[in-house]
Amino acid sequence: MTETHTFKYDLQAQDGRARAGVFHTPHGDIPTPIFAPVGTQATVKSLTQRHLHELDAKLILANTYHLYLRPGDDLIAELGGLHSFMGWDRPILTDSGGFQVFSLSDTRKVDEDGVTFKSHIDGSTHRFTPESSIAIQENLGADIIMAFDECANPYERDYIEQAMHRTHRWAERSKAAQTREDQALFGIVQGGVFPELREISAQHIASLDFPGNAIGGLSVGETKDEMHAMIELVNDILPQDKPRYLMGVGTPQDLVEGVRRGIDIFDCVLPTRLARHSAAMTERGRLNMMNAQYARDERPISAHCDCYTCQHYSRAYIRHLIQAKEMLAGTLLSIHNIHTLLSLARQMRKAIQAEAFDEFAYHYLANFED
Amino acid sequence: MTETHTFKYDLQAQDGRARAGVFHTPHGDIPTPIFAPVGTQATVKSLTQRHLHELDAKLILANTYHLYLRPGDDLIAELGGLHSFMGWDRPILTDSGGFQVFSLSDTRKVDEDGVTFKSHIDGSTHRFTPESSIAIQENLGADIIMAFDECANPYERDYIEQAMHRTHRWAERSKAAQTREDQALFGIVQGGVFPELREISAQHIASLDFPGNAIGGLSVGETKDEMHAMIELVNDILPQDKPRYLMGVGTPQDLVEGVRRGIDIFDCVLPTRLARHSAAMTERGRLNMMNAQYARDERPISAHCDCYTCQHYSRAYIRHLIQAKEMLAGTLLSIHNIHTLLSLARQMRKAIQAEAFDEFAYHYLANFED
Numbered sequence: 001m002t003e004t005h006t007f008k009y010d011l012q013a014q015d016g017r018a019r020a021g022v023f024h025t026p027h028g029d030i031p032t033p034i035f036a037p038v039g040t041q042a043t044v045k046s047l048t049q050r051h052l053h054e055l056d057a058k059l060i061l062a063n064t065y066h067l068y069l070r071p072g073d074d075l076i077a078e079l080g081g082l083h084s085f086m087g088w089d090r091p092i093l094t095d096s097g098g099f100q101v102f103s104l105s106d107t108r109k110v111d112e113d114g115v116t117f118k119s120h121i122d123g124s125t126h127r128f129t130p131e132s133s134i135a136i137q138e139n140l141g142a143d144i145i146m147a148f149d150e151c152a153n154p155y156e157r158d159y160i161e162q163a164m165h166r167t168h169r170w171a172e173r174s175k176a177a178q179t180r181e182d183q184a185l186f187g188i189v190q191g192g193v194f195p196e197l198r199e200i201s202a203q204h205i206a207s208l209d210f211p212g213n214a215i216g217g218l219s220v221g222e223t224k225d226e227m228h229a230m231i232e233l234v235n236d237i238l239p240q241d242k243p244r245y246l247m248g249v250g251t252p253q254d255l256v257e258g259v260r261r262g263i264d265i266f267d268c269v270l271p272t273r274l275a276r277h278s279a280a281m282t283e284r285g286r287l288n289m290m291n292a293q294y295a296r297d298e299r300p301i302s303a304h305c306d307c308y309t310c311q312h313y314s315r316a317y318i319r320h321l322i323q324a325k326e327m328l329a330g331t332l333l334s335i336h337n338i339h340t341l342l343s344l345a346r347q348m349r350k351a352i353q354a355e356a357f358d359e360f361a362y363h364y365l366a367n368f369e370d
Numbered sequence: 371m372t373e374t375h376t377f378k379y380d381l382q383a384q385d386g387r388a389r390a391g392v393f394h395t396p397h398g399d400i401p402t403p404i405f406a407p408v409g410t411q412a413t414v415k416s417l418t419q420r421h422l423h424e425l426d427a428k429l430i431l432a433n434t435y436h437l438y439l440r441p442g443d444d445l446i447a448e449l450g451g452l453h454s455f456m457g458w459d460r461p462i463l464t465d466s467g468g469f470q471v472f473s474l475s476d477t478r479k480v481d482e483d484g485v486t487f488k489s490h491i492d493g494s495t496h497r498f499t500p501e502s503s504i505a506i507q508e509n510l511g512a513d514i515i516m517a518f519d520e521c522a523n524p525y526e527r528d529y530i531e532q533a534m535h536r537t538h539r540w541a542e543r544s545k546a547a548q549t550r551e552d553q554a555l556f557g558i559v560q561g562g563v564f565p566e567l568r569e570i571s572a573q574h575i576a577s578l579d580f581p582g583n584a585i586g587g588l589s590v591g592e593t594k595d596e597m598h599a600m601i602e603l604v605n606d607i608l609p610q611d612k613p614r615y616l617m618g619v620g621t622p623q624d625l626v627e628g629v630r631r632g633i634d635i636f637d638c639v640l641p642t643r644l645a646r647h648s649a650a651m652t653e654r655g656r657l658n659m660m661n662a663q664y665a666r667d668e669r670p671i672s673a674h675c676d677c678y679t680c681q682h683y684s685r686a687y688i689r690h691l692i693q694a695k696e697m698l699a700g701t702l703l704s705i706h707n708i709h710t711l712l713s714l715a716r717q718m719r720k721a722i723q724a725e726a727f728d729e730f731a732y733h734y735l736a737n738f739e740d
Contacts, residue, residue, distance in 0.1 A: 041694040042687070048701065049682060071665065071690045079668055079686055087682045295441065298449055312419060312457045316449055317412075320441045324411040327697055331418065 007184040007211035009243045013353045017235065017262040020352040023212070023243045025091045025143035026182050027083060028058070032243060032264035033348050035255060035341040036061045036093060037271065041070070042086040044338075045272045046331040049087050054308060055339055059091045059144075061267045064136055065100030069119050069126070073139035081141030093144040093267070096133045096174070096188075099151045099216070099248070110150060112166065130173035137183070144184045146214065147174035154192035154222045164190045164197055168204045175208060186212040186245060189234050193226045202237035213238045214245040215263075219254070228257055235262035252281065252344055253368065256361050259348050266345075271337030276330045278322045281337040283344075285369045289333065294319040307339035377554040377581035379613045383723045387605065387632040390722040393582070393613045395461045395513035396552050397453060398428070402613060402634035403718050405625060405711040406431045406463060407641065411440070412456040414708075415642045416701040419457050424678060425709055429461045429514075431637045434506055435470030439489050439496070443509035451511030463514040463637070466503045466544070466558075469521045469586070469618070480520060482536065500543035507553070514554045516584065517544035524562035524592045534560045534567055538574045545578060556582040556615060559604050563596045572607035583608045584615040585633075589624070598627055605632035622651065622714055623738065626731050629718050636715075641707030646700045648692045651707040653714075655739040657685075659703065664689040677709035 013020040023030040036059040037044045037052070044052060044060060052060065062082060067073060076085045082092055101108055101117045108117035114129030133148040148170045152163040167190045178185050187205040191197030205213055215234050218227045231246065238244055245265035246258050255266055271281060280287040280301045287294075287301065300310035301318070309318075309332040321329035344364070351360035383390040393400040406429040407414045407422070414422060414430060422430065432452060437443060446455045452462055471478055471487045478487035484499030503518040518540045522533040537560045548555050557580040561567030575583055585604050588597045601616065608614055615635035616628050625636055641651060650657040650671045657664075657671065670680035671688070679688075679702040691699035714734070721730035 041690075041696055043691060043694075043696050043698045046697045046701070048678070048698065050678065066694075070694055071686075075666060075686070078666060079684065085684070085687055085690075087687070296445060296448060308418070308420070314449065314455070316441075316445070317455055317457070320411075320455075321413060324413075324436075324440055326411055326413050327416040327700065328413045328418065330697065331416070331701070 009212070009241060011241060013355075015352045015355045015357040016260070017232075018259050018348070018352045018357040019262060019264060020349045021243070021264060023184075023264075025184065027089060027091045027143050030059050030091055030265075031349060033255070033259045033345045033352075034059055034265055035345045036265065036267040037338050037342075038063075038267055038269045039086070040269070041066050042076075042082060044334070045276070046327070046334050047338075051308070051331075051335055052088070055335065055342055057090070057338070057342060059093060059265070060088065061093045061095065062086075062140070062142065063100055064094045064097035064133065064140065065104065067094075067140060068097060068136050069121055073136040077139035077141070081139075083141065091144065092142040094137050094140050094142040094146065095247070096146040096148040097128050097136065098133070098149045101128060102151050110163075110166075112169075114148075115150075130170040131177040134174050134177040134185075138178070138180050141180075142183065144186060144212065147171040147185060147187050147210070149188040149190060149216055151190070151217050151220065152192070154217055154220055157192070157194060160190070160192035160194065161197055164192075164201050168201070171205060171208055175210070184211040186210050186214050188214045188216040188247070189238070190217045191230075192217060193222045193230065195229070195233055198230050198233050199237065202234040206238050210242070212243040212245060214247050216247050218246065219249045224257070228261060231258060231261040231263065252283070252341065253365060255341065255344055256348070256364055259352075260357070260361055268341075271341055272334045275333035275337050278329070278333070280333055281340045283340065283364065284367050289315065289318050289329075290322050291319070301336050302340075305336065305339065307336050309333070309336040309339075379582070379611060381611060383725075385722045385725045385727040386630070387602075388629050388718070388722045388727040389632055389634060390719045391613065391634060393554075393634075395554065397459060397461045397513050400429050400461055400635075401719060403625070403629045403715045403722075404429055404635055405715045406635065406637040407708050407712075408433075408637055408639045409456070410639070411436050412446075412452060414704070415646070416697070416704050417708075421678070421701075421705055422458070425705065425712055427460070427708070427712060429463060429635070430458065431463045431465065432456075432510070432512065433470055434464045434467035434503065434510065435474065437464075437510060438467060438506050439491055443506045447509035447511070451509075453511065461514065462512040464507050464510050464512040464516065465617070466516040466518040467498050467506065468503070468519045471498060472521050480533075480536075482539075484518075485520075500540040501547040504544050504547040504555075508548075508550050512553065514556060514582065517541040517555060517557050517580070519558040519560060519586055521560070521587050521590065522562070524587055524590055524596075527562070527564060530560070530562035530564065531567055534562075534571050538571070541575060541578055545580070554581040556580050556584050558584045558586040558617070559608070560587045561600075562587060563592045563600065565599070565603055568600050568603050569607065572604040576608055580612070582613040582615060584617050586617050588616065589619045594627070598631065601628060601631040601633065622653070622711065623735060625711065625714055626718070626734055629722075630727070630731055638711075641711055642704045645703035645707050648699065648703070650688075650703055651710045653710065653734065654737050659685065659688050659699075660692050661689070671706050672710075675706065675709065677706050679703070679706040679709075
């Protein structure tokens, strides 16, 4: 039905474990390392697509769980798919819905076949299986889609092991369920904070030969040391010639530490969520723009930032908007915060190409005050 | 202290009573007829200045009452004035604060000298006089500022007459209080719905030789026929060589009927307020974008509209954003609604220059379904 597409990842440079490359998709090339802003409900909150183009976002994420419930994946398919629906002509990634079912739904019941859950909107009962998750994601039509997985409490060893094996079976079923050839289906490694489980999971997922692989179940409560250890272990096993996606991460420091350990793709709601809570992400740490010290501060949020917000507005004005409960505050902070992470990804890419990643990382992290 | 500026209005074309002209200000020319979007708290709600530039807004309004209370006119003056504070380099108009004191404050006490009122934010007590209103507006630094006036219930004849005479004395005091020569101070005609009072007021305000004149106290509960009669009566008295500003108006129909009767400048919160309540203003009337009939409607809000929203987004997507309570809905509808009024003003200007205003007005109004 749809055109055949071979998903190719060109590894262009390596510096230690850090990688620079390009992943080719039907809606354009994704240069890596890359950060993907999150548009949960088919909108990166408060931003027009023009803002995202000006930020030079190359990849955005949308959530299958939310779009399935509202407006419905069938409606989006009828209107030509997610790109057409939301007016975004560059690559999109959809998650499988698994993570949201486990984090947003009050009650859910997992069985071998799938998960039954209640909608957080109206309490109605729904069911996801690997097959239905793929069918929904095919309706949505993103460039990168994800295998259906279970993200369990990272410290419950016995349950994590069961859930991991189920996730492997679901990965195989997800792959078998795929009918569109123009979407890259990524597998997801699970296994909590347990090295022996992560090793098994990485080997199993690698063996399924997905065009890309993701690490799930991190940044969900474990320590940074545990997260870093799991990333290193898994990336030593995952194939070099496929992109590696660390799901739901994260802070600027997390991006640097992830790239240092061979991660290529990140996504996180952090920049837009912090923006709605009056926080600015800067290369020296977070600023609470509500703070009275900014009331008469004529400087931009960040001295050397070239985002639209910093080029046009002062800290004093942004603080006023926050105090006055004006929507524009969230828009301006979202632009700045997303720029901070996209710009960091671009700087890391350049540093890797210049074989100067360690030096870049050292100076970037030394600048942080928090 | 500030450079001398003679405020000149060039009347370029007339068609019946409808006028096309240019009002010259320190921050640029204002072609008339013009609609000024309202940025109550130094922000046209939900829009960046780039949106406003793309809409080609030539004049925006900010509210003295709100900015005096928060963040404070002294703070704005310290940061270089309103243009610098809000990052807007084109003309700005500030009102006198009078209307908000009478409409927003629960308790206020008018005496000959001024008005004592309580803040709608924290209940603290404040006082405006003609002198303090002008001093605040000089701190804000808009291109057009307004004499301090009282906007009373349009049907209470005895009180309206008293308030009108007080407004005349306040207009003289406002003029005497002005120290900056780079701001055009406009007088305001009052007098409710009573022709004999409006006539007295128009003659008095005209005699004070302001560089521009406004009609206040309309669109506050009177009938359309009453409003139209008052506009005609007042505009027959106000000087031809000064711009005429109808305050707080309005709808597309009001703009057409106002221009037909010689009005040059309009402002209203309607386009942004309707946007926040899910309503789209179109040349055929209002659409409630929440309506289920738009769920799968791939068309833009208006078929022939060239605004950013209509060029990039469908009715179905906008309805989804509203249903999902996403901020972007308000932004996209604000862009479209403001465009509708700015575009109407531009079309009327062209029609007047082509001596085809009546024909334009007839066809424009005939299109409306509400």
